[in-house]
Structure formats: C-alpha cells, structure tokens
Amino acid sequence: MYSDKVMDHFMNPRNVGEIPDADGVGQVGNPKCGDIMKMYLKINDGIIVDAKFKTFGCGAAVATSSISTELIVGKTVEEALKITNKAVADALDGLPPAKMHCSNLAEEAIRAAIEDYRSKNPGK
Amino acid sequence: MTRDTGKKEIYLDHAATTGVKQEVLEEMMPYFSLRYGNPSSIYKLGRESRQAIDMARERTALALGVSPSEVFFTGSGTESLNWAIKGAAEANSSKGKHIITSNIEHHAVLHTCLYLQKKGYDVTFLPVDRNGLLTAEQVFKAIRKDTILITVMTANNEIGTIQPVAEIGAIAKEHGILFHTDAVQAIGNIPINLKTLPVDMLSLSAHKFYGPKGAGVLYLRKGSRITDILQGGGQEKGRRPGTENVPAIAGLGKAIELASQNIEKYNAHMLNLRNKLIDKVLAAIPYTRLNGDREKRLPGNANFSFEFIEGESLLLLLDMKGISASSGSACTSGSLDPSHVLLAIGLPHEIAHGSLRVTFGETNTEDDIDALTEALIFSVGKLREMSPLYENAAKNI
Numbered sequence: 328m329y330s331d332k333v334m335d336h337f338m339n340p341r342n343v344g345e346i347p348d349a350d351g352v353g354q355v356g357n358p359k360c361g362d363i364m365k366m367y368l369k370i371n372d373g374i375i376v377d378a379k380f381k382t383f384g385c386g387a388a389v390a391t392s393s394i395s396t397e398l399i400v401g402k403t404v405e406e407a408l409k410i411t412n413k414a415v416a417d418a419l420d421g422l423p424p425a426k427m428h429c430s431n432l433a434e435e436a437i438r439a440a441i442e443d444y445r446s447k448n449p450g451k
Numbered sequence: 452m453t454r455d456t457g458k459k460e461i462y463l464d465h466a467a468t469t470g471v472k473q474e475v476l477e478e479m480m481p482y483f484s485l486r487y488g489n490p491s492s493i494y495k496l497g498r499e500s501r502q503a504i505d506m507a508r509e510r511t512a513l514a515l516g517v518s519p520s521e522v523f524f525t526g527s528g529t530e531s532l533n534w535a536i537k538g539a540a541e542a543n544s545s546k547g548k549h550i551i552t553s554n555i556e557h558h559a560v561l562h563t564c565l566y567l568q569k570k571g572y573d574v575t576f577l578p579v580d581r582n583g584l585l586t587a588e589q590v591f592k593a594i595r596k597d598t599i600l601i602t603v604m605t606a607n608n609e610i611g612t613i614q615p616v617a618e619i620g621a622i623a624k625e626h627g628i629l630f631h632t633d634a635v636q637a638i639g640n641i642p643i644n645l646k647t648l649p650v651d652m653l654s655l656s657a658h659k660f661y662g663p664k665g666a667g668v669l670y671l672r673k674g675s676r677i678t679d680i681l682q683g684g685g686q687e688k689g690r691r692p693g694t695e696n697v698p699a700i701a702g703l704g705k706a707i708e709l710a711s712q713n714i715e716k717y718n719a720h721m722l723n724l725r726n727k728l729i730d731k732v733l734a735a736i737p738y739t740r741l742n743g744d745r746e747k748r749l750p751g752n753a754n755f756s757f758e759f760i761e762g763e764s765l766l767l768l769l770d771m772k773g774i775s776a777s778s779g780s781a782c783t784s785g786s787l788d789p790s791h792v793l794l795a796i797g798l799p800h801e802i803a804h805g806s807l808r809v810t811f812g813e814t815n816t817e818d819d820i821d822a823l824t825e826a827l828i829f830s831v832g833k834l835r836e837m838s839p840l841y842e843n844a845a846k847n848i
C-alpha cells in the first residue's frame with residue numbers, strides 16, 4: 328500500500344536523532360491519538376542548516392518526518408514555513424488516503440520548531 | 452524496497468486466516484467444474500452435490516458432537532453470528548429486549564449488538580478484567596426479567612483469552628435464556644464437544660482451521676427458537692436459502708473432521724511454541740508486556756505490547772524480514788482508536804499502540820521462534836531509537 332519511496336524513507340530514515348544545541352525544537356501530536364513527532368532545527372542567518380527528528384508513529388509518519396528534514400535543510404525559515412503536507416506527500420510519490428493525516432504532523436512539527444526558534448530569537 | 456531474500460517466509464497470523472490444506476482442497480476440487488450440479492436438482496449430477504453437502508453436515512455434526520439436523524451452513528462466521536443474534540432477538544422480542552454480551556467481542560458481534568441497540572434493544576456489554584476474562588458471576592448478576600439472549604465468545608481473536616462458556620451456558624439454561632457463543636477462533640484450536648457444553652447456538656468459520664474462506668456454520672440446538680434473516684428457496688430446510696456453495700461446504704466438512712482428529716497433537720504443538728515464545732520475548736526485550744491471561748488463552752496465541760513504539764511500523768519491519776503478524780494499533784485500523792479489546796483490558800492508548808499479535812499454526816517450528824525473537828530485538832530496538840517517548844523513558848531511569 329505504500330510507495331517504494333515511502334518504504335525507502337521508512338526503512339532508511341534520514342536525519343534521525345537529536346541536535347543537542349538546536350536553535351528550535353518542536354514537538355507535536357499526542358500519544359493518545361497515535362503519533363508524536365519531535366523536530367530539531369539548527370538555524371544560521373535565517374537558513375536551516377541542519378534538521379533532525381524523532382517520531383513515534385506508523386510507517387507514513389516516519390517517512391514524512393524523514394523527507395521533511397530533507398526538504399527544509401538549505402531553505403530559509405520563510406520558505407520552510409511554506410511547505411505544505413501535500414508537498415510532503417508528493418515528495419514521497421503519494422500516501423494512501425487513510426495516511427494523509429500523518430503528513431500534517433510533519434508540517435506542524437516544522438512550524439512548531441520554527442516558532443520555538445522565533446520565540447527565542449525575537450525579530451527573526 | 453527489497454525484502455530480505457533467500458529467507459523463509461514465516462507466517463504467524465493464523466488467527467487472521469489459514470491456508471487450505473491439501474486434503475481439504477482435494478475434497479473441494481471435483482465440485483467446481485466436474486460435479487457442478489445444483490444440489491436441489493433430482494438427476495445424478497444434482498444428487499452428487501447433495502451427497503457432498505450431506506457428508507459435510509455429518510462430518511461437522513460428528514466433530515461437534517451434535518445431530519446433523521442441528522447444523523446449518525452459511526456464507527461466513529459473520530453471517531452465522533448475525534443470524535444467531537438478530538434471529539434470537541427478533542424471535543423473542545415479545546418476551547423482552549435485553550441482551551448480554553462482553554466488551555471484547557469480535558466486531559461481527561459488537562456491531563450486530565449496536566445495530567440492535569439502535570432498533571430498540573437494550574444491550575449490556577460486560578467488562579472483562581485486566582487479563583481479558585469474564586466471570587459467570589458477572590453474567591448471572593446482569594440477568595434481568597427481560598433478558599432474551601446471552602452471547603459470549605469462546606475465545607478472543609486478539610488476546611486469545613478463553614471464557615468460561617460452560618458455566619455461562621449453565622446459568623443461561625437455568626434461566627431459560629438462549630445462549631450463543633462465537634467459537635470462530637476456538638474451533639480447531641481447543642476441543643469443543645456440544646454433547647456436554649450447554650450452548651444453544653454456536654458460530655464457526657472454516658478459514659480459521661485450514662478450510663476455505665466464505666464458509667461458516669451456525670449450530671442451532673433443537674428447539675432453539677430464532678427467526679431467519681434470509682428469505683428465499685428451500686435450501687438448509689428453507690432457513691438459509693440460496694444455492695449452496697458446494698465446494699466450500701465440502702471443504703469445511705473435511706477441514707473440521709481433520710481438525711477434530713488432530714486436536715490433541717495440534718494443541719500440544721501450539722502450546723509448546725507459544726510458551727517458548729512468550730518466555731523468550733519477555734526475557735529478551737525490556738518494557739514488554741504480555742496481553743491477556745497467561746494460562747487461559749488459546750494455545751497458539753501470544754499478544755505483546757512493546758512500549759514506546761507503534762505497531763504498524765513494527766509489522767512493516769517484520770514483513771521486510773519475511774515475517775507476517777498483526778497488531779491492534781490505531782494506525783493499522785484506519786481509525787483513531789486502537790483495538791477495543793486492548794482498551795478493554797485497561798491498556799493506555801500508547802501501549803495498545805505498540806501491540807503485536809502472533810498466532811501459530813501447524814507448520815510453524817521452534818526455528819520460527821528464534822527468527823521472530825531475533826527480528827523483534829532488531830525491529831523494536833530500531834523503532835525505539837527513533838521514538839521521542841523512549842528518549843524520555845531512558846532519561847528517567
């Protein structure tokens with residue numbers, strides 16, 4: 328039911344882990360309804376230079392976390408905020424309809440991490 | 452993605468379904484295109500089909516310890532349950548509208564009861580304890596003047612727990628209340644003899660014991676009054692009309708015959724595998740629990756929860772290693788809630804999420820246990836490394 332690309336990102340997730348001196352950290356979801364995603368960002372001069380994640384969730388949740396980190400590294404904060412869950416799903420060659428909600432999580436996690444960064448660095 | 456190649460495929464999901472046995476297949480084959488006659492036709496071709504059905508009915512009756520006239524063939528376990536429950540409810544509605552069941556029944560029972568609730572029936576869903584067990588005492592206390600039906604599963608499909616159906620049946624009998632049991636998971640796995648077991652109705656399904664899919668039986672004890680849900684021709688004494696699925700019925704008959712002949716050996720084989728697996732997994736993987744009573748469970752069933760991880764991810768990793776199993780995680784159900792059975796035994800959502808059901812079958816061996824344990828150590832470890840929940844737990848110790 329998953330595309331080869333989803334399976335690839337699930338089996339070999341990119342950027343799993345933590346960034347100890349992250350500039351922004353965001354955690355979304357809650358264990359009750361299933362999934363939790365935690366995103367760590369390293370940001371230099373408004374550009375995302377590193378991203379790492381940890382995820383508790385299904386194959387689609389892991390794969391969307393993984394591809395999101397790839398999509399945002401090298402982008403400005405503003406550009407990263409424009410990434411939609413649809414873009415995340417498209418980058419994975421699509422997700423089964425029942426799994427589209429998992430890609431919201433990635434979008435929300437990026438947003439939460441950037442908000443955290445902005446709250447620590449007002450004006451950026 | 453390529454799966455590990457050259458490795459044996461290990462099927463550990465026999466509660467989902469089983470493969471049709473060679474002897475069963477041979478029993479079925481002639482009735483597809485060689486002996487295709489309609490069993491209701493009077494000429495030879497028809498009579499041959501009729502004989503196949505008669506034979507299947509006799510085999511089923513013998514395996515269950517009942518009379519052939521009490522055996523009705525249906526199109527699935529789900530159909531049998533629907534017939535028993537709706538039929539009993541309708542036939543007895545002038546006496547009362549109260550039904551007693553448990554809160555861990557299969558969806559086929561649960562949703563049938565919810566349907567009846569909408570139609571004005573009153574259903575008591577008795578809660579099981581933390582081990583997934585019900586007591587006859589609970590059933591006794593729930594009985595009211597207007598109770599017309601008790602339906603409790605013999606064995607649970609997820610956690611394998613075996614309910615005290617003999618005691619519950621005795622109580623139902625004392626009160627003159629119809630008692631139905633969903634024995635879909637039990638038949639073929641534990642001995643069941645209706646000569647001594649006080650049940651009025653029992654549902655079973657062939658595909659759980661090496662028979663074909665889409666073949667079920669409703670056992671209706673003589674004198675049990677229920678209405679029919681299908682109206683049509685004269686098949687199954689007019690009670691379950693529709694031209695019979697002759698090959699499937701023939702296969703069911705052979706499968707139940709083999710299952711009842713082999714039950715002791717099969718039972719012992721399953722028990723050995725299951726106990727070894729449980730010991731091994733609990734010892735090898737920390738933060739793991741066994742769901743469902745350790746003793747009062749189907750011989751081939753083990754159900755674990757691995758904390759901090761999600762079941763669908765685990766199934767995908769196991770599948771990559773050629774291992775097939777199942778999970779009660781919300782992510783596999785397509786809904787936001789994990790399995791109602793795991794919630795009913797008091798698991799928090801996040802622990803129900805990390806559940807894995809392993810159900811053994813005839814061809815499994817001790818090597819499969821080693822392969823599964825190894826795969827679990829790897830897969831659970833990998834997912835925990837990725838899990839933000841594990842991170843916190845690791846910090847707390």
Ligand SMILES: Cc1ncc(COP(=O)(O)O)c(C=O)c1O
Pocket residue numbers: 466467527528529530557559604606607608633635636656657665666667
């Ligand atoms: C306990 C239980 N009841 C009922 C059913 C439904 O049987 P069938 O698949 O034949 O409709 C199943 C099978 O999934 C089951 O495990």
Ligand code: FES
Pocket residue numbers: 361362383384385386387388426429781782783
């Ligand atoms: S995390 Fe539950 S369905 Fe994706």
